[in-house]
Amino acid sequence: MNATGKDKFILLVEDNPRDEDLTLRALKRSNVLNPVFVARDGVEALDYLFGRGAYAGAPPALPQLVLLDLKLPKLDGLEVLRMLRLDERTKLVPVVILTSSVEEQDLVRGYSLGANSYVRKPVDFVQFSEAVRQLGLYWLVLNEGPPSSSRSRA
Amino acid sequence: MADDALDRFFELSVDMLCVAGVDGYFRRVNPAFDALGYGREELLSLPFLELVHPDDRAATQVELDKLARGTRTVGFENRYRCRDGCYRSLSWNAAPDAAGNVYAVARDVTEQRRAEQALERWAHVFENAGWGIVIGSRDGTTLERINAEFARMHGWSVEELVGRPILDVFAPEVRHTIAGHIQRSHAKGRHTFESVHLRKDGTTFPVLVDVTAVRDASGEVLYRAVHVHDDSERRRAEDSVREANRFLEAVIENIPHMVFVKDAERLAFVRFNRAGEELLGLSRAELLGKNDYDFFPKEQAEFFQAKDRLVLRDGTLVDIPEEPIQTKRGRRLLQTKKVPILDGDGRPRFLLGISEDITELKAATESRARLAAIVESSDDAIIARTLEGVVTSWNESAERMFGYSAAEMIGQPISSLFPARIEHQEAALAARIVAGERITHYETVRRRKDGSEIDVSVTLSPIRDCAGTVSGISKIVRDITASKRMQRELVAAKEATEAANAELEAFSYSVAHDLRAPLRSIDGFSQALLEDYAGVLDDEGSKYLRYVREAAQLMAQLIDDLLNLSRVTRAELVRERVDLSALASSMLARLASTYPGRDVEAIVEDGLMVEGDPRLLAVALDNLLGNAWKFTSKRARARIELGAVTRDGAPTFFVRDNGAGFDMTYANKLFGVFQRLHSMTEFEGTGVGLATVQRIIRRHGGRVWAEGEVGVGATLYFTLP
Numbered sequence: 018m019n020a021t022g023k024d025k026f027i028l029l030v031e032d033n034p035r036d037e038d039l040t041l042r043a044l045k046r047s048n049v050l051n052p053v054f055v056a057r058d059g060v061e062a063l064d065y066l067f068g069r070g071a072y073a074g075a076p077p078a079l080p081q082l083v084l085l086d087l088k089l090p091k092l093d094g095l096e097v098l099r100m101l102r103l104d105e106r107t108k109l110v111p112v113v114i115l116t117s118s119v120e121e122q123d124l125v126r127g128y129s130l131g132a133n134s135y136v137r138k139p140v141d142f143v144q145f146s147e148a149v150r151q152l153g154l155y156w157l158v159l160n161e162g163p164p165s166s167s168r169s170r171a
Numbered sequence: 172m173a174d175d176a177l178d179r180f181f182e183l184s185v186d187m188l189c190v191a192g193v194d195g196y197f198r199r200v201n202p203a204f205d206a207l208g209y210g211r212e213e214l215l216s217l218p219f220l221e222l223v224h225p226d227d228r229a230a231t232q233v234e235l236d237k238l239a240r241g242t243r244t245v246g247f248e249n250r251y252r253c254r255d256g257c258y259r260s261l262s263w264n265a266a267p268d269a270a271g272n273v274y275a276v277a278r279d280v281t282e283q284r285r286a287e288q289a290l291e292r293w294a295h296v297f298e299n300a301g302w303g304i305v306i307g308s309r310d311g312t313t314l315e316r317i318n319a320e321f322a323r324m325h326g327w328s329v330e331e332l333v334g335r336p337i338l339d340v341f342a343p344e345v346r347h348t349i350a351g352h353i354q355r356s357h358a359k360g361r362h363t364f365e366s367v368h369l370r371k372d373g374t375t376f377p378v379l380v381d382v383t384a385v386r387d388a389s390g391e392v393l394y395r396a397v398h399v400h401d402d403s404e405r406r407r408a409e410d411s412v413r414e415a416n417r418f419l420e421a422v423i424e425n426i427p428h429m430v431f432v433k434d435a436e437r438l439a440f441v442r443f444n445r446a447g448e449e450l451l452g453l454s455r456a457e458l459l460g461k462n463d464y465d466f467f468p469k470e471q472a473e474f475f476q477a478k479d480r481l482v483l484r485d486g487t488l489v490d491i492p493e494e495p496i497q498t499k500r501g502r503r504l505l506q507t508k509k510v511p512i513l514d515g516d517g518r519p520r521f522l523l524g525i526s527e528d529i530t531e532l533k534a535a536t537e538s539r540a541r542l543a544a545i546v547e548s549s550d551d552a553i554i555a556r557t558l559e560g561v562v563t564s565w566n567e568s569a570e571r572m573f574g575y576s577a578a579e580m581i582g583q584p585i586s587s588l589f590p591a592r593i594e595h596q597e598a599a600l601a602a603r604i605v606a607g608e609r610i611t612h613y614e615t616v617r618r619r620k621d622g623s624e625i626d627v628s629v630t631l632s633p634i635r636d637c638a639g640t641v642s643g644i645s646k647i648v649r650d651i652t653a654s655k656r657m658q659r660e661l662v663a664a665k666e667a668t669e670a671a672n673a674e675l676e677a678f679s680y681s682v683a684h685d686l687r688a689p690l691r692s693i694d695g696f697s698q699a700l701l702e703d704y705a706g707v708l709d710d711e712g713s714k715y716l717r718y719v720r721e722a723a724q725l726m727a728q729l730i731d732d733l734l735n736l737s738r739v740t741r742a743e744l745v746r747e748r749v750d751l752s753a754l755a756s757s758m759l760a761r762l763a764s765t766y767p768g769r770d771v772e773a774i775v776e777d778g779l780m781v782e783g784d785p786r787l788l789a790v791a792l793d794n795l796l797g798n799a800w801k802f803t804s805k806r807a808r809a810r811i812e813l814g815a816v817t818r819d820g821a822p823t824f825f826v827r828d829n830g831a832g833f834d835m836t837y838a839n840k841l842f843g844v845f846q847r848l849h850s851m852t853e854f855e856g857t858g859v860g861l862a863t864v865q866r867i868i869r870r871h872g873g874r875v876w877a878e879g880e881v882g883v884g885a886t887l888y889f890t891l892p
Contacts (some may be wrong), residue, residue, distance in 0.1 A: 042695070140691050143698065
């Protein structure tokens with residue numbers, strides 16, 4: 018599979034370095050070659066997206082896709098999602114919650130806050146790879162992103 | 172005349188002739204003196220003054236003295252004693268001679284005097300009679316003679332009335348009847364009639380008149396003797412007897428109890444009052460002259476008459492406190508008193524009975540007793556109070572609840588039960604009750620005799636008098652101290668459970684996330700080794716890495732199942748109508764598409780509707796059908812069935828398969844967590860599924876059990892009340 022462009026990058030919000038490794042490995046196995054920026058907690062993710070803190074400066078381009086874990090240090094995934102959706106610039110960025118559990122409360126709150134998808138990480142790595150492959154195919158290739166994200170990049 | 176001739180006259184005279192000497196002795200008496208009963212010699216030998224009545228002697232002596240002085244005696248009367256002791260009245264004429272002899276003639280006037288005395292007595296009687304006496308004229312029209320009483324009773328003097336027409340003393344309205352009465356007295360000789368007389372002052376009075384026509388030997392009427400009695404008293408007496416009778420009659424008639432009188436001999440009714448007629452539903456005309464056998468069943472009549480005879484025999488009152496009687500208005504209960512009525516000689520002549528209808532009274536008494544028993548046996552304190560707050564009724568439970576005895580509370584203000592801080596609330600409540608409201612299960616507090624307070628639930632109702640006016644308040648007080656405490660404990664327990672649940676929730680959440688992450692690393696990096704280092708690993712090494720991966724995946728499955736189980740416990744139960752048939756059909760269809768290689772006959776009974784939580788029931792059914800699917804995997808022709816039967820009157824559902832089955836010995840182990848009856852190599856699984864099913868069914872209040880046989884199949888039953 019070919020990536021459609023280097024500018025279409027992924028923001029992976031993941032605090033567990035092993036899971037980060039596995040996710041990147043799965044992406045690579047699935048031939049998703051888009052660049053991946055990894056934020057290791059909720060605060061870092063927001064700082065990156067809004068150009069604050071360690072990332073102060075010109076606001077960066079918006080990612081094509083955010084893969085968001087829920088259990089995060091400092092600020093959890095659902096809080097990150099809420100902030101994203103509150104901001105005019107980031108409110109339409111596709112966010113896929115990629116996490117360990119499917120607790121009902123998380124599903125409900127995730128979708129309520131405007132998550133575009135909710136995917137559980139299977140323990141079986143073969144299945145995990147397959148899930149990541151399908152995500153990449155869908156969100157980076159098949160799916161047309163929102164026009165506002167194009168506009169703000171322009 | 173010659174002496175001889177005189178002697179003859181002397182001897183013949185009917186008058187008594189004598190010659191007496193101055194010495195007081197008769198010298199000579201003629202035979203007429205024999206009438207005194209003495210012999211002639213005897214008479215001459217007695218001093219004649221001794222024969223004179225002692226009362227007349229002085230007068231006689233005076234006459235003798237006058238004779239001695241030469242004065243004649245004419246018509247002097249005295250009484251001489253006869254030989255037999257009685258006296259005779261003699262009237263004397265006497266003259267003395269010169270020699271001092273007295274020549275006397277006495278005539279016997281005894282009979283004459285007697286007649287005169289009799290007449291005098293009759294006149295006395297006439298004048299002094301206590302009733303009016305009239306001598307009426309021969310033609311019957313005039314009052315010839317009247318006595319004093321007759322004049323008095325008419326208000327006239329005797330002189331005024333005598334000579335007046337008889338009609339004048341009759342009241343004008345009766346005068347026309349008088350001629351008839353006179354005629355009748357003529358015809359019968361004696362005639363008595365009632366009439367009305369007129370007084371001088373114009374007032375009238377009733378009289379009883381008795382007329383006798385007196386006739387002479389030839390039958391000619393000489394006069395009329397009329398006796399007139401003032402009848403006022405008698406009439407008054409009669410009137411008052413009549414009055415008394417009427418009074419008694421009215422009393423008997425209007426007494427609200429049955430009053431009857433039977434004659435002593437035949438025991439037939441001779442008198443009956445209105446209440447009796449109404450009670451028996453029979454009229455007096457039907458009753459009088461008949462006896463009990465004419466109206467009542469034989470046994471009852473016998474009973475009545477036995478009592479009657481007892482009363483008449485012993486002459487005493489008999490009280491029959493409860494006497495059932497069959498009347499036209501149904502069975503009634505009477506209280507009857509029977510007494511004999513005696514005649515002048517003390518013999519029973521009548522039997523008087525008085526019966527009170529106590530049917531309603533008795534029923535009321537019984538119902539009252541029942542109510543009282545209920546009140547007394549109630550666990551609740553039942554209290555009545557006046558509007559002023561004075562206790563009038565206090566049952567045993569009130570004694571137990573408050574520690575005051577009935578004697579201590581009745582007549583006392585109820586406010587001693589109110590802690591001071593709620594007294595104004597109680598006054599407000601009482602005002603609402605007086606307005607006719609009823610207040611139920613009002614929760615408040617009360618103070619016991621020992622000062623401690625109890626929580627109570629009070630129901631207050633107005634007590635109304637016959638007129639419907641609220642006259643008091645009834646209170647039913649329940650001690651809810653214990654239930655209040657339990658309620659508080661329950662709330663505390665619920666809070667504790669909720670806290671524990673919240674903790675469990677947080678714990679599960681962590682488990683869900685954090686326990687799986689390491690497993691992913693174990694599996695993922697094992698796979699990475701297998702992929703990236705295949706050349707370095709021999710077959711044995713690769714196999715071990717696969718085991719590592721399998722273990723990690725099983726662990727993940729266990730965690731998922733346990734989380735599901737705990738979710739079943741925690742989740743809020745909602746009840747909706749659930750179509751088990753539809754649910755099962757879609758699950759079996761999904762299984763069939765997931766395992767296209769299997770040949771499974773799925774039989775689902777239509778229309779199995781239950782009330783329950785749709786999501787939890789789906790989890791339960793998923794487990795049951797999943798098990799059936801799993802355990803029939805080794806059957807060439809598998810069959811899975813969902814149906815319902817009726818057991819003990821309740822619908823019982825079942826999932827049946829023809830799979831591996833199980834040994835009933837271990838049936839009790841099926842539903843335990845992590846309990847498995849098959850090895851992992853035979854059938855995979857974590858041993859949590861049926862535990863989850865059991866927990867779901869139990870949360871619905873139902874029961875789940877299993878029947879099976881090794882190699883034949885298993886049936887899982889469950890109920891959902």
